[in-house]
Each structure stands twice: as C-alpha cells, then as structure tokens.
Amino acid sequence: MGVDVTVVGGGISGLACARAVQAGGLSVRVLDRGRRVGGRLASRTLWGRPVDLGASYFVSDDSDFDDVVAGWADRGLARPWTDTFAVIDADGEQTIKKGPVRWAAPRGLRSLAVDLAEGLEVRTEHTVERVDPYRVDGHDAGEVVLAMPGPQAARLLTAAPGGDIEWEPVIALALRWDSRHWPSDLHGAFVDADPDVSFIADDGDRRGDGAAVLVVHTTAERARRHLDDPATAIPPVLDAVRRLLRIDTDPAETFAHRWTFARPVGTTGAPFLRTPGLSACGDAWGDRAAVRTAWGSGHALGRALAGA
Incomplete structure (x- = not known):
C-alpha cells in the first residue's frame, strides 16, 4: 500500500494515532468500514439535529x-x-x-472525529478481512495498527491483542x-x-x-x-x-x-501494545475506559511508531 503505517479503525484512538504518526514525519493511511469516521464517537441526525448515540x-x-x-x-x-x-x-x-x-x-461528538481526520488520508467504507504483521488483506501495509475493540480485532487475525478483555x-x-x-x-x-x-x-x-x-x-x-x-x-x-x-x-x-x-x-493497564509490524490501541488500554484514554492510547502509540 506504499505507506509507513496503516491504521485499521477510524475512531478517536485510530485518528489520534494517525495524526501523531504524520506529525512525526511518516506516511499513514486510515481504513474504516463505516461511511464516516468516528467509531463510538457516534452522532446521528435525528429530528433535524445531531444526537450523540455513542460516547x-x-x-x-x-x-x-x-x-x-x-x-x-x-x-x-x-x-x-x-x-x-x-x-x-x-x-x-x-x-x-x-x-x-x-x-x-454542539455539533455532536462525531464532529470531533471529523476534525481529527482533517488532513489525513482516510478511506471509509473499506472493509478489512485479514491483518498480519506488515500486511493488510495480503498487501504490504507498513506497520499495522488495530484501533478497535478486541472482539472485532479477533475477526481479523487468530490471536488478537487485547482479545481476552x-x-x-x-x-x-x-x-x-x-x-x-x-x-x-x-x-x-x-x-x-x-x-x-x-x-x-x-x-x-x-x-x-x-x-x-x-x-x-x-x-x-x-x-x-x-x-x-x-x-x-x-x-x-x-x-x-x-x-x-x-x-x-x-x-x-x-x-x-x-x-x-x-x-x-476492564483495561490492560498498558497504554498500548506494540510489536513488530502489528500494534493496537484504544480505550481498553490504559487505566480506565474513557474517551481521553482512547485518544491518549492512540497518540502515545503514534509517537512511538514515529520514534518521537
């Protein structure tokens, strides 16, 4: 795929990771299966206004x-x-x-994810079937980051990081x-x-x-x-x-x-998982599940990947 880092998952953790990677001078791409970024920062327009249905x-x-x-x-x-x-x-x-x-x-929490995605290469409606170290769906992908709940990550590989939570x-x-x-x-x-x-x-x-x-x-x-x-x-x-x-x-x-x-x-207690070619971040990492934990996990992993 011709990038240094591929982030699978366009929630706040994945976007924070991608921004930190890009700020560190590496190329990065975000893949998300949804129509829009945000993950559990989910806002839906109901009755003429945004309504927060996730966080x-x-x-x-x-x-x-x-x-x-x-x-x-x-x-x-x-x-x-x-x-x-x-x-x-x-x-x-x-x-x-x-x-x-x-x-x-005021515009719904998803608007914050949209803001974080500004300036990043993001591919929405992109369903990933399989990940391995340095590879996504059989293609070279640089360092691969899974920014999603462990049970969802488990669908993409045999031993998912954080899959026991x-x-x-x-x-x-x-x-x-x-x-x-x-x-x-x-x-x-x-x-x-x-x-x-x-x-x-x-x-x-x-x-x-x-x-x-x-x-x-x-x-x-x-x-x-x-x-x-x-x-x-x-x-x-x-x-x-x-x-x-x-x-x-x-x-x-x-x-x-x-x-x-x-x-x-529960949470892992560690801020993120980093192994050669395949890492993970999200709100199940860190000391407690929260929006700030998800952002901090992704940000810290992105800086680590960029060598900051």
Whole structure:
C-alpha cells in the first residue's frame, strides 16, 4: 500500500494515532468500514439535529489532550457541559453529585472525529478481512495498527491483542418529546440498581439547543436480550425511564441503536501494545475506559511508531 503505517479503525484512538504518526514525519493511511469516521464517537441526525448515540461526553485531565480540547473549544467544536450529575436509585430518588467537568460537542461528538481526520488520508467504507504483521488483506501495509475493540480485532487475525478483555453491549435509545418533562438541571444521571437503564443524558442540555430529547443507555443485561432487534428494547426501557424520571407521557418519537461492543469491562493497564509490524490501541488500554484514554492510547502509540 506504499505507506509507513496503516491504521485499521477510524475512531478517536485510530485518528489520534494517525495524526501523531504524520506529525512525526511518516506516511499513514486510515481504513474504516463505516461511511464516516468516528467509531463510538457516534452522532446521528435525528429530528433535524445531531444526537450523540455513542460516547456521552468526555473529560480532559491530560496535558496533551488538554491542548486538543482547547483547540476544539476555541473553534466552537467543544464546550464545557456540566460538573454535576444525578445518581438515581431504583425508586427514582435523586442524589446530586459533583465531579469533573464533562465536555460535549454542539455539533455532536462525531464532529470531533471529523476534525481529527482533517488532513489525513482516510478511506471509509473499506472493509478489512485479514491483518498480519506488515500486511493488510495480503498487501504490504507498513506497520499495522488495530484501533478497535478486541472482539472485532479477533475477526481479523487468530490471536488478537487485547482479545481476552470482556466487552459489554449497550443499546442507546433516543427519545423525543414535544416539550420537556424533567427538571432543567437534570443534565445527566447515572442509574443504580435498575435492570434496564444505566445512564440518562439530557441531549438538549448537552447540545446546548434545549431540545426535549433524552438519550438513554441500557444495562448490558437488557442490551443482550435485544441485540438482534434493538427496537424491541424501546418499550421496557421507556417504561423504566418514565418511572425513574416520573414522566407521565410517552415521547413523540423514538430511535434505538445497538452497540455490540460498547465498553470494555476492564483495561490492560498498558497504554498500548506494540510489536513488530502489528500494534493496537484504544480505550481498553490504559487505566480506565474513557474517551481521553482512547485518544491518549492512540497518540502515545503514534509517537512511538514515529520514534518521537
């Protein structure tokens, strides 16, 4: 393929890796099977606006990532969202918890991936069938980087790096009402001890446009029952949301999206894997699964590959 590095996977980790490789003076190409880059920084246009269906937010606490976030903020691509979330118990009782500032993107988190891809050679809708050290689908590819969940990497080679880490599924539900039926200061909420719901985000508050849209992440247990048909999760999860938030009316429109490999249960502890000809990065590397971990893993691997 005539490049120094081929990155398979166009999520935030793969794009961060590619940018660091290119900044180090090497040639790099990104291959992604999707129609657009972003991976789990997924935003879909619903009801005339972007809705984040993958990652809910990100936190910045790393000096290198801070510089990237500052650039996004200066250009209006990212904004501080909130440092206050609720914790909702199974009876709907809320406790307010302070924490780090969570950041959001007015145009959807995918817009940040699109920004990272600017200036890179990216091939979308490119399905890779097989990788080996220095080779992709039987062709010379330079150093090969797998920037994807371990179970997906396992489909491309026999012994996938990070393949022993368990991943949980999630179904993300977008729910639109004609008007808001929850407190204006809800922001987002972690849900404890509910069999159906793990997290709720006020997407209008997160996006900054005030739209009456909630995005709900199911528990892994609920998601596993509906992976074949995500829309079948809507009735039980909607019942749970109405009970937890004490909403007395159904939404005007709904949408469900399946994430078979939404998040790793654990992490490797190492920032990335590097072996001759075949390396790996992503949010299963590092000390905790998070957007900043994914970026940091890819960035660190890219610098290592470029000899920085």
